[in-house]
Amino acid sequence: MKDTFSVRDTLEVNGKSYAYASLTKLGQRFDLKRLPYSMKILLENLLRHEDGVDVTAKEIEAVATWNSKKEPDTEISFMPARVLLQDFTGVPCVVDLAAMRDAMKALGGDPTLINPLSPAELVIDHSVQVDVFGTADALERNVDIEFKRNQARYSFLRWGQKALADFKVVPPRTGIVHQVNLEHLARVVMGSEVDGQLWAYPDTVFGTDSHTTMINGLGVLGWGVGGIEAEAAMLGQPSSMLIPQVVGFKLSGRLPEGATATDLVLTVTQMLRKQGVVGKFVEFFGPGLQHLPLADRATIGNMAPEYGATCGIFPIDAESLKYLRLSGRSDEQVALVEAYAKAQGLWHDENSAHAEFTITLELDLADVKPSMAGPKRPQDRVLLTDVKQNYRDNLGSTTAKRNGAEARFANEGGGTAVGHDKSEAALGQHVSMNGQNFHVNDGSVVIAAITSCTNTSNPAVMLAAGLVAKKAAAKGLKTKPWVKTSLAPGSKVVTDYLEKTGLLTELDKLGFYLVGYGCTTCIGNSGPLPQEISKAISDGDLTVGAVISGNRNFEGRVHAEVKMNYLASPPLVVAYALAGSLDVNLSTDPLGQGADGKDVFLKDIWPTNQEISDLMAGAVTSDMFRKNYADVFKGDERWSSIDSPDGDLYAWDEASTYIKNPPYFDGMTMALTAVEDIHAARCLGLFGDSITTDHISPAGAIKKDSPAGRFLIERGVQPIDFNSYGSRRGNDDVMVRGTFANIRIKNLMLDGVEGGYTMHVPSGEQLAIYDAAMKYKAAKTPLVVLAGKEYGTGSSRDWAAKGTLLLGVKAVIAESFERIHRSNLVGMGVLPCTFKDGQNAQTLGLTGKETFDITGLNDGNSKEATVIAIATDGSRKQFSVNVMLLTPKEREFFRHGGILQYVLRQLAGKKAA
Template sequence: MKDTFNVRDSLEVNGRRYAYASLAKFGERFDLKRLPYSMKILLENLLRHEDGVNVTDKEILAVAHWDAKAEPDTEIAFMPARVLLQDFTGVPCVVDLAAMRDAVVKLGGDATQINPLAPAELVIDHSVQVDTYDSPAAVDRNVEIEFERNHQRYSFLRWGQKAFNNFKVVPPRTGIVHQVNLEHLARVVFTAEKDGQLWAYPDTVFGTDSHTTMINGVGVLGWGVGGIEAEAAMLGQASSMLIPQVVGFRLTGKLSEGVTATDLVLTVTQMLRKLGVVGKFVEFFGPGLKHLALADRATIGNMAPEYGATCGIFPVDQEAINYLRLSGRDEAQIALVEAYAKAQGLWHDENTPQPEFSTTLELDLADVRPSLAGPKRPQDRVLLEGVAQSFHDAVGPLTANRKAGGGSAQVTKDGQSFTLKDGSVVIAAITSCTNTSNPAVMLGAGLLAKKAAAKGLRAKPWVKTSIGPGSLVVTDYFEKTGLLKELEKVGFYIVGYGCTTCIGNSGPLPAEISQGIAQGDLAVASVLSGNRNFEGRVHPEVKMNYLASPPLVVAYALAGTLDIDLTRDPIGTGSDGQPVYLKDIWPTNQEISDTIAGAISPAMFTKNYADVFKGDSRWNQIASPDGALYQWEDSTYIKNPPYFDGMTMELGQVDDIHGARVLGLFGDSITTDHISPAGSIKKDSPAGRYLISKGVDPKDFNSYGSRRGNDDVMVRGTFANIRIKNLMLNGVEGGYTLHVPSGEQMAIYDAAMKYKAEGTPLVVIAGKEYGTGSSRDWAAKGTLLLGVKAVIAESFERIHRSNLVGMGVLPLQFKHGENAQSLGLTGKESIEILGLQGGESKEARVIATTADGSKKEFAVHVMLLTPKEREFFRHGGILQYVLRQLAGRKAA
């Protein structure tokens, strides 16, 4: 480490001495009071990693002299302290690391060179599905099915846990990755031995799930990255980023009676989406902070991807310290966090001066009102009294092409007969990290259920109900308060500890309900306490999805329909024959506070996390191979990927693209849910046909997410979302395209393979916000394996653009004001992309030639934003870059 600015210092806490890069010493020469909290974290990272090559005094000074109003144009190298994985995105990371071990050996290196250098922790939370519900046996039965389905994946992860240093796995049935991170894994201040000294520095994290930002609630800077970026960080590669703008969000006042943190975060999401914060940091400050519990802050941080920011961070203050103590952290660690934050000027209290921000928003918490968001985007907030109108506005287009006779269906289930209609709520799920980290809304749901049960109310028989707690601690405080039994009385049982419904693991609807939906061609709904409600995500048969607080999830399960104004209409009829209104059963803020006060203790956290990496008997009985190299088997779950096939030490050329065809022409807001394989696998899809050819019975297909370790399955599911619309076809939904030379409509995968056989490169053309959503690396990997060389869009989501670069797919952006429609592109043209200059050009020319020979020429921005990204691209991707570096080091 260089120390140009003489910032090395030491700090003694509880008799232990820590080396650190002192911002106070640096601040003797530069005014750091003007820097936001998050910018100070970046500055410390650069000071500590200064080496004169990857980090120089130039980058350090650029952060010190940060111009809040300037457009980002200065590259810095950021190195997180650790990497956080969940199993859907983590399995392909470990698969890639295993494949890299094979590849580095072929290039003359040593397999053990491929090891996480930064600590990496994987939490298995995405694999449990809601197969069984409305039963006390549901949680155990769902876990049994999870282990049966995922035996091969879990065996592979157990191998990885043994084979790789610095890699730990949190087994299934523990909780949601982000809540486990918040409650246990996060250090807030990290410590590590380096050159014989014990160093202290801010805990920073890259996570392979976009909601990694939940940890921002406790002052930890971290955000979601693609699996390829995470792998690079694990292998010691800093991430290139532009010094961001920082948006200040000032909070004043306090939440009113009956308003939840969910209502607050939906309001914040709508405000920030309207402002536009893609690629920016958001930092919360102001007198309102003292009225926000840590769990409320985590709720707001969690949804940073929904409002589009890189992070949504809160500072370290007394509330953070209180939470660390409540969650059972070691007292020595808590003392270090407080002492370090104060020594570094990272501590926040009422005397902290307001820093400079690029722009500022303000919200009086008292102005927040009960809300939901839907029917298909988290930023589309709807006031509670407006939900019925929102449903009516949405249902028209969804049923416009319905045949006569549809619109309702008579259903008999478990001896009960009822009518299903448009707007019937068929899924009500308390799920996802957004809210299951928050005792106020979870216990609020329990109190509402208690009052509803006392009046004789229960969930309607057509509603599939579930609770997927974020951690075992939630169950402990539900049981301690007696509220779990109350939730069960109205139909809500714990179904598992994981992401469940929010990621599409809602499981099958009862056969009678599915038949009724099909019979009436119904537009039915889900209400969930999650953070994502994109089309086709929650369940393929459910067309409208609304995000809501856990108490409102219970309320809509009791009502059974969206076609109701819960602020005025009765939610149901009590056992006394009298109408019951939401106001009759809604708990007061005081009731919730009193319940929390007596419910949660540090002992709950200490007990549940004492052996968090050990797992239960089911986990420990899974056999797994030994050895540094993985012994690949013929598995439909785990397969050696083709990324390194034929790779040599020679660098490839970045050539212009000639004679390409358009694989898909898409509109705005194409999410990674649209691109990446997700949800269930249909037996008549390319992936389904492939699995059947391998002898897999359709009942054992599992989900795309569970098969992310097999590229043969995943490439067949890329762009296969049931709701995606390729504008080359007239209104056709699903993963289809036009094979231009033949004029034949076919599945996108089938067309891509046909083009590949013809030697034709491919491009994708899209509108605004291409790639928003979860940080799914398979959205980029699948794009590459389909043969796509470039994506031309009006704008890109940050993570997906980075992932495309990391996989060697060229992101290109239309000039401002131009798009496929304004240029008259139909997708049937032949495409040339010229002037790339070996990847160095910032602009390229696109020539689109129609069948009659006429040409349309336009310029596009080349979205390789930093020198490091251009270097990665020349190598064919970030993993190839790392491999050549390691193999070259060994050869030298």
């Protein structure tokens, strides 16, 4: 710490003396009271890391004198205190570290220098799939399947846990990464030894999952990054960023009767998406905070990616301390958090000074109404009263509509709503399953899942779901037989309080048996539908639905056979499982008939806020947290019995289809070559707006007739053992074959074709994108991708960038990028560019069949480049694009071929300490 501004000070807490970078001292030179909470965290980070090279006094002064209205144009370096991984993104991170150790040895350096230089924790939560549901033994059977499927990956992670310093793994069957982070891993204030001195500083975090922002609810500044950027942080490299604008979000009042935290976050998401907060920080404040429990704050922080912000943060206050005590943090840690926050001006109460914001939005919590979001985007909020009409508006031309039917979906022989057509066309596809006969039609809810980090961390909505189930069962209601029901809590604490209240049994009665601890349905691990249901959907070409308590509902994400996906609170998930259809207005139509034959409405079984509050007061205790996290890194017998190799270098198994040494460092030398212009490139794909990382990155099931499926079959893997793309992220051969292979992606080079296909222009053939890319590679033809607005939105999938690189794509030209994906492309050495305002592929008349020259890059230093597109008839179009290498550090990464190559060259000449 250079300490140009003489801010180093000491803080006495718990009988210990902590060094810290005092914002109070800096406040004697600058007016820091006007700074938002999040900006103060950035400022402290710079003060503590000032070295005159990566962090200079000029950067510190730029943040201290932050102009809230100014467009971001000043680069700063940010160094998170720790890194958080989940297994889908974490496995390739560890694969890369293992590969870097091999490359380090080849370059003549010391492989043991490749270690996390700050705490790195990985939570295995993305691997469990809902193969078994609706039975009391679903959890055990799903976990058994999970371990059998993932032996190679888990063995590799156990090697990493032994070989890499400061790297810990939370084993399977523990919880969702963000909930485990909230309940246990987060420190809020770090107390760590740095160069022999005990320091106190804010807990900040980079996570390889975009919903890392959930921890913002606890006052911890953190956000999702690509795996590449996370690896760089683990290796001691600061992240370059522009000083952000900060949007203030003032909350007042309190939630009304019947409204949940889910309704609130969907309202907030819609408001902020409408405002436009991409690349900005969002900070919540106001008198409403006193009525907002920590779990509700975490729910709002969780969905920052959905409203587009880098983070959605709350300050540290009395509620924060209350939660830390509840979740079993030590008295010493709570005391450190309180003392540090108050000493640094990071404490929020009614006397706190009002900060300046770029813009301020306001919401009276009393105005929040029961809502859902869908059918394809999380920001598309729909009032519960309007879901039926929203479903119909989005249905389009289907079998039911062609026959004039507006069918409710009742069991054969009874119960259709008055006035509805009971013709065979209206009733849809007949199904006989498990001794029951019924019909499945457009709008049938075939998946109802209490899943994902957004809501399963929130006791209020989880207990509400249990109470809805209890009241429904008491009235004799049952879930419809075509609905696949599942309960996947975010931690074992949830199971404990559901068991304590007797509500786990009530959920069981409606088929919501515990299926696993993990993200499950929200990330596409919904598992197969029953064969009879799948056949009905296929035979009838039906547009069926899912209602899930998650945060993502993009096309093709939840399940390949389900086209309409709605986000909802856990109690509404239960309600839609009872109704069985989207073609129903739950505010006016009955859920079904009770045991007495009378209609039962949602209002009849919906718990009051007081009921939930009273139940929660005695149900959730700190002892639950302490018990469940006492040996959180140990795991069960399944985990401890996995064989794993020893040694500083990983023993790669050439036959493995899960773990493979990637080719990123093949032929790498210490010498740099200049960035070359791109000539005679072909377009691999021409895409429209809102292409998500789910469209780009390999995700979900692997089809046997896909390039990846054929690859696995050639190596003796049977389709039943394919597992998912996510589980095979450690093998680049599989993953590159699944890039741009989403079943719903539409390449505009083809006429209305869905799926991962393109035109190989020289031959005119329609091919799988991977097959076309390999033909181009054989001909040494570079590739480009053209796209519209919001390219790369969604989860921080590093394989969306890695796969793009390995297909041979040199540049992506889009109207706009999502922040994380653009950064990931840079990190992999792929050039991101944007069209000039008002221009896109359509306005420029581009078909994707042209050849493309991208010139004037000036070794990566140019802010603009010239593109010349030459059509098949020889005509030329010339236009300028913006080069989206935004900071000097990004330009340096790009010149090295990526972040990892940059880090390797920096470390290769060093000796082990």
